[in-house]
Amino acid sequence: MSLASSIRTIAVWEMNRSMTTMGRSVLPLAAGLLVLLLLVTAFAAESGVHMQDGMYRIGVDDPEVARIVAPDGRFTAYLDNGAALWENRFAYDIVILQGEVYAADTDKGRAALKTLERDYEGYVSYVAAGEPDLFAAYPLWIDLQYVKSEIDFLATQSGQQVGAPTDAGRPPAPSGPVEAVTPPASAMPVSEETLREHLADTGNNHPLERYTGVISGGSAMGDFRTPSELSAPLPFDAIILVFVFIFPLYFTSQFFMMSVMNERVGRAGEALLSTPVGPAAIIVGKALPYFTIMILIAVAITLFAGAPMTILLPLVPVILFFLANALIIGMASRSFKELSFVSIFFSTLATSYLFFPTVFANTHVISIISPLTLVVLDIQGDGFTAMEFVYSTALFFATSIILFYVGITNFREERLFSQKPLTSRLADFVSAGISRDHPHISLFLLAGFTIPFVFMAQMLTLVLFFNIPMPLSLVLLTVSAAFIEEFAKSIGLYAVARERPGFLTPKNLLLGAVAIGFGFLVGEKLLLFATLAQITESIFGSVLFLSLQVLWMPLLLHIAGVLITGTFLLLWGRRAYLPGLVAACVVHSLYNLYFLLGALQ
Amino acid sequence: MNTRNIGLVAKKELLGLSSEKTIVFAILLQVFIAMFSSFLMVGLTAMYDPEAIEGYSTVAYGVGYAGADSALIGEFEKRDDLILHRMDLSQALAALRDRKVSAVVYVPETPPDAEGPVMVTLYLIQNDLQSSVINVKVKEVLQGYEKELREVRADRMTAFPVELNFPDSGGGENFFEFVYGLLIPLLVLLPAIVSAALIIDLITEEYQRRTLETLMSTPVTFAEMVWGKVAACEVLVPVQAGAWLLLLGFNGIAVDNAAAILLHASAGGLFLILLGALVALHYRERTSAQFIFSTALVVVFLLVMAVPYNPLNLMVRLAVDTVGPVHWLILALVAGATALLGWGVTAYARRVGEATPEAR
Incomplete structure (x- = not known):
């Protein structure tokens, strides 16, 4: 069987199976619940929300x-x-x-x-x-117009205030080019009846009602309003997009997660594994129906919201990312409750990563690390360039591909049906990637492959610490960045030490550390050239990616970090892993801080 | 039913939870959320009520003024947090784009007592936190101007509203309504939902892993097994909700009637858990059960919110201490509904338990 035809077979089989398990009794009840939902929604709309009554x-x-x-x-x-x-x-x-x-x-x-x-x-x-x-x-009507203004990433660094500086004395002079503007007309372009209807509509607004109109867009009124209707713009309107686009997609990925988990429960997947179909075809075939459904859902929502179809482009890597994580969580969880908790945890992390940067859409280039920002920009009608698309989605594509690869190499009997705790299963997954004959090449590649994850984690800390005052945010960022890097570098070594305790000799440790250091550096360089050039130029970037200026210094640092953790492992066994990691992290942070202070002077 | 057996099953499930260290993820999650808390506090409040952001800014903002002279200039001069600059419109807009000013107003030559309206154009920076602050400040200025214009045109009016004189509220942020009216009920509700999802996992797992036979060979009956799991999940509800209330207390948010709130949460939580148990017993398969349950949850939640004096509203009233003894009546009603559902679950579990092992 060719790969394509076996993928097709598995996909059809997956569709049929989920349709029969779900179809028998679930669909009628689901349809009933949907009708109930419509009725209840109508009732709730009639009766209003009674949450804050009598406060x-x-x-x-x-x-x-x-x-x-x-x-x-x-x-x-x-x-x-x-x-x-x-x-x-x-x-x-x-x-x-x-x-x-x-x-x-x-x-x-x-x-x-x-x-x-x-x-x-x-x-x-x-x-x-x-x-x-x-x-x-209503003698006064306001025509509200928005002007676009983007701060570049260096703004805070060069001492420019984000809030406009004020000098009471003389009017500020613009530094940019001045375009001639014709003053707006003084006559009201909307008829009096329309205005009356509009005023009758907007009676007493509950604070939460404003969010219902974000997707549907403006009314016939245009931008005219009375002073009391002048409600503040929504700085957080992207949260609506999270609800509308991300949650349905995440929800669907849960079915894939369950389908993977079901193969493992009671060794149900044994028959599937014994067929001549390879693990790659099984996983791709199983994921394909869900991928298609998620795309269809995204298309349906886009059509319903009347948004441009191009917003599907940044959603594709998000869908892949959800599916890849669903695969790994489904393969690694020991029980259903573990599955639930881990997936809730993951969804919170992923949602924050997607949502928080979008708050800075239109304001700051940092927002571009989230594909959701591209969706926001596209809905606003600004669109995005191919370069921006690469910037914001490269990490999602890279991590998804690596996670799928990890899933495929571990989709074997001994991994799927073991009952080990979560952490040691994950360590198993990693050690599956380390070849017995060429361990150093494997360590080199592994270190390179961790880079997208390291970047993602560091991006998350960047977003996290972004709104903390400057000196503290830099220190926090330095320490957490060092910890993430040291942790990423050590997992390969830890997995080897766990699987083959005899492997860890001083000579092998030195060779392994060099391999990991090189792999890390090469991965870092490759990805950085491909993506985040804008962010690396800022002061935050120099904290995260300090190691790019001179090559041999960071290489020594990376090797030294692994050596410290490895020495702890070598001398005192696996129990010393955490102290070793902390020690390496301290050395790494001191190094970074030293160079950072030099950069600041 | 034997309470000792129920206790044994509950203990086994709780031990399983702690040995799997899944609870670590729950704690990690809460720490993670706490890390965002400053952001969340500002962010969520702003989402709920953008005008609250105004309280965070203490600086003065520059505003560009273009067009004809008007009483609006006087309104601006009353404020010391807005500094007006008379500018040419093109210059002002370019300055706005460079963030040299924070807003631009353009006033036409319409006289105050004209037949038609005065059309003022307000330019702001798009989708920006700072714009939200400016918007609120400028809104107050424009409302003052509107009042002035209304006075000029007062002889053309026919009806007059009741006059109310408000004291100076001092402005500033106010988290009260957001925290007590939204955050507290949701935080207390969250553990109930988590527990209800957990019972589905616990029950369907026994079916899908085929561990029921082993369990049934012990003196524990099927109904006792179900109730043991329900008990394990139920214990977690007041513990987690109580932890949230304690955390809020540490952050200086005092919650009145905490015990009564926890009682309501426990009763409502038990209802959801039993609902989850019933769905799980019926489907015996996690995907279908979770899917149906989450859909049913949305229906129940929407329905409850639309009813006056619903448990969530009572929690709000309890937290701000404006509730009468009526909440005990509602609590009794919820408890009654829960007991009814509990009876249903027991009957269903008995029927399943008495069936032949193949039919289970």
Whole structure:
């Protein structure tokens, strides 16, 4: 059988099997639940969300005032005469006496006051909207226009403030080119009826309602609004994209994870392994239906949201990444509960990696490390260049391919059906990649292959520490970067020491350390040239990727790090692994800090 | 049913959880989230209420002003955190692009008492945290200007709203509504959902690994086995929820009536766990059971949220201490529904247990 035809056979078989296990009883119930979901959604839309009902107590002396807060469930209003209210004023968060508002001097009282102010604004607008002369009630209309401005990565380094500097004396002069702009027209281009309809629509907005409109886009109103409708732009609107695009894709990858796990439960996959089909064909064949379904889901959501089809391009590596991780988690977990916890943990990490950089979309080039930023840019209509696509997706492609490779080499009986704990199974997976005849070449390659993961982890710490003040963030970044690198370099050595304790002689340790050091350096160079050139030029980049300026120094450092960990392993056995790692990490951090201080001066 | 047997099964499951060290992942996860907490606090609050961001900024911002003279200039001069620069529109927009100013307003020549509206154009930087801050500040200025214009045109109005005089709120951020009205109920709910997902794993695993026969050969009955697992999952709910409340307490967020909140969480959690157990007993296979359960969970959650005085709302009211004794009634109702579901699960488990081993 050729590879293509065996992949096809497995894919068809996987489809049939999951359809029969799922189809028999799940689909009718799922359809029933879907109908229920629609009914409940309709009910919830009718009834509203009753989560924050009755948070605040408000005492009023006028039924007319009580009517202002009546539509807001957060307030429980008590009507009483003024003297009684004043006497019991500490039982209320807010007391309103003859049009004067008194709020309790607590966090709760202040929160209640803020909510009341907003309700009052809504009430005033409501009264004004009934006016026959609309432009007497709403004399001021705002046309909101957004201007694009991107800070380059060196901004904070060169001492330029991200917030605009202010000098009260004279108006600032732009440093860039000045384009002539024609002043906007002073006449209202929208008819009065449209304005009235619009005002009737926007009654009292709940804070959460603003998020429902992010995907569907603007209304007929365009950008016109009254001052009180001027709500702040959404700096975090990408979170909606996470919900809309990433969660369905992640959810589907769970089925693949389960399918892999099911092969292992009760040795069910034994029959499959005994067929002449190779592990590569099995895994690719099993993943193919899920990959197709995920692409179809992404297409459906894109069509539904009316977004450009090009956003599928950055989603493909994300899908691959989810599938690759699902494969490894499915192969490594011992039990279902382990599967659940590990996959929840993974999904949190992956979501943060995807989401947090997008907060800086349009503002900072760091955002480009997440493919989701490309989606944001594309939906905004800005698009992305081929170079940006390579920047943000290269790590996803590389890690996915490596993880699939690890999965394929370990898709064997003795690995799949063993009942070892998670960590030693993962160590097994690594040691499967180390050949017995050429261990040093394997260590060299392994060190190279860890680079994409090291970069990803370091990128995550970069995002994590990005908003901490400068000196502290650099120190944290230095230490964590050193730890990640030392850990990545040591896993090959640790796996060998575990599998073949006799291998670890002083001579082999030295050779292995050199091999790992070289492999690490080569991987680093290769990937850096391909990708993150922009980030490496900044001060943060020089912390993470310090080792690129001079070649022999970092090589010695990499070798020394492995040697330290290896010596600990050699002298005191595997129990000394952690202290060895810490020692190597300290040396590495000191080295980095020394050079960093030199760079700062 | 024998409580000792139930206890034994529960203990076995809890030991299994700790020996697999999966709980380490749960702790790691919480530490990871804690690391983001400063970011999350600002970020999530801003998502909930962007106007809260205003409190974080203490600097003054420059605003470019182009076009005709108007009373708006006076409104800007009242504020010391916004500095107005009279500029040419093209110059101002270029300066905005360079971030030399934070916003630009353009005012047309429309007189204040004109027939039509005054159309002010406001330029901001796109999708930027700083824009959110500026937006809030400029909004207040524009609202002042709107009030002034309304006064000029007051003789054209027919109805007048009730006057309310607000004290100076002092501005600033306010996490209160976000923390008490959203964060606390969700944090308390989370352990319940995790436990419900866990019971599905525990039950379907016995089926899929074919370990039921061994278990059934012991004096433990099938129903006792199910209830033992339910007990193990249920114990985790108040423990985790309590840990969250303690953590919030350490961060200076005092939660009233913590014991009552934990009672509500435990009752609601048991309901979800039993629901999960029922789904797992029916499907005996993880993929289908988890799929159906997560869909059912969304339905239940939406339904509960749409009902006044739902348990989540009660947790909010309990946390801010505005609840009456009515919450005991709701707790009794939830407990009753849970007992009914529990009876259902027991009956179902008995039927499965009495069936022939092949039919299990």
